[in-house]
Amino acid sequence: MAKLNGAYFVGTGLGVVIALVGILIYCFISIECCDCHWISLDEEGLEKDFTHKLFGQHIASEVIVKAIKGSLSIPDPKKPLTMSLHGYSGTGKNFVGQLIARNLYKNGMKSQYIHVFVSTLHFPHVQLTDQYQNELQMWIRGNVTLCPRSMFIFDEMDKMHPGVINAIKPFLDYTSDVDKVDYRKAIFIFLSNSxxxxINEFTLSILMSGKDRESIELSQLEEELSLMVFNDNNNGFWQTNLIQTNLIDYFIPFLPLEFKHVVSCVRAELASRGVKNESIVTIIASSMVYYPKEEKLFSLKGCKTVASKVNLYF
Incomplete structure (x- = not known):
């Protein structure tokens, strides 16, 4: 048994046997089990959540919903579903993981089958890269052994050392098993500001030309985005086999949020607190910072600080 930043995990052999016994006990006492009772996609709920809760991201909503539904509908997928989400902070990248979790796992983000890693928290020291590689591979192997339908979310991929990123590669490939473990039903989600x-420049050019943001299509950004990530020397992604061997299924852009989207975020935050006060919605949304300096079209922090702004009024 090994340890990764305070979290224990199992590898192969006796460790996996012990863990399997443990999971059977969990199933017996109904804490959580890797079966259709605990893991089952609510397609209607997923579609509704992405339509009504993810604001200003028509590309992400369409692509991710189709990708999740398509991947889970195949009994024998060719590879794990792997998505790379790109865009500035506050545009909804982390929120997407929550929406998927609540519509796939009965316990939502609290499910033991969802694993979240933050680069600067879990892999902060370059000199420990080899250790991180070994521990991360053992963690993924052990948890997919326990539940093939595990979901792994890696935040701040642009800050992760390429050596650590490369440790993930063996689990994303087109193969039925790696060391007798099948990873093809797992889900990998990478989040990055890169x-x-x-994305913002392109969105601004579209709006300034008089076109609607909903006219932007994935094909207009995906190829350029993947090439940019590949050629960015300051991005850990660029040196990795994940990019070079085309193992990422989707590069998904998250567009900058406009005032109307911030208004929706404020309204949703108030509703979550049981507050119905439409007169204060515009006031709070207007208190956010917008750019560029002249046009002030986009929220500088997206919807990330909406909750703290609401705290000032309630």
């Missing part, structure tokens, strides 16, 4: 400048 590409944010390019």
């Amino acid at each position: 590409g944010g400048d390019k």
Whole structure:
């Protein structure tokens, strides 16, 4: 048994046997089990959540919903579903993981089959890269052994050392098993701020030309985004086999949020607190910072600080 930043995990052999016994006990006492009772996609709920709760991201909503539904509908997928989400902070990348979790796992983000890693928290020291590689591979192997339908979310991929990223590669490939473990039903989601400048510049050019943001299509950004990530020397992604061997299924841009989207975020935050006060919604949304300096089209922090802004009024 090994340890990764305070979390224990199992590898192969006796450790896996012990863990399997443990999971059977969990099933018996109904804490959580890796079966259709605990893990089952609510397609209607997923579609509704992405339509009504993820604001200003028509590309992400369409692509991710189709990707999740398509992947889970195949009994014998060719590879794990792997998505790379790009855009500035506050645009909804982390929120997407929550929406998927609540509609796939009965316990939502509290499910023991969802694993979240933050680069600067879990892999902070370059000199420990080899250790991180070994521990991360053992963690993924052990948990997919326990539940093939595990979900792994890696935040701050642009800050992760390429050596650590490469440790993930064996589990994403087109193969039925790695060391007798099948990873093809797992889900891998990578979150990154890289590409944010390019996404924002393109969105601004569309709006300034008089076109609607909903006219932007994935094909207009995906190829350029993948090339930008590949060629960015300051991005850990660029040196990795994940990019070079085309193991990422989707590069998904998250567009900058406009005032109307911030208004929706404020309204949703108030509703979550049981507050119905439409007169205060615009006031709170207007208190956010917007850019560029002249046009003030986009929220500088997206919807990330909406909750703290609401705290000032309630």
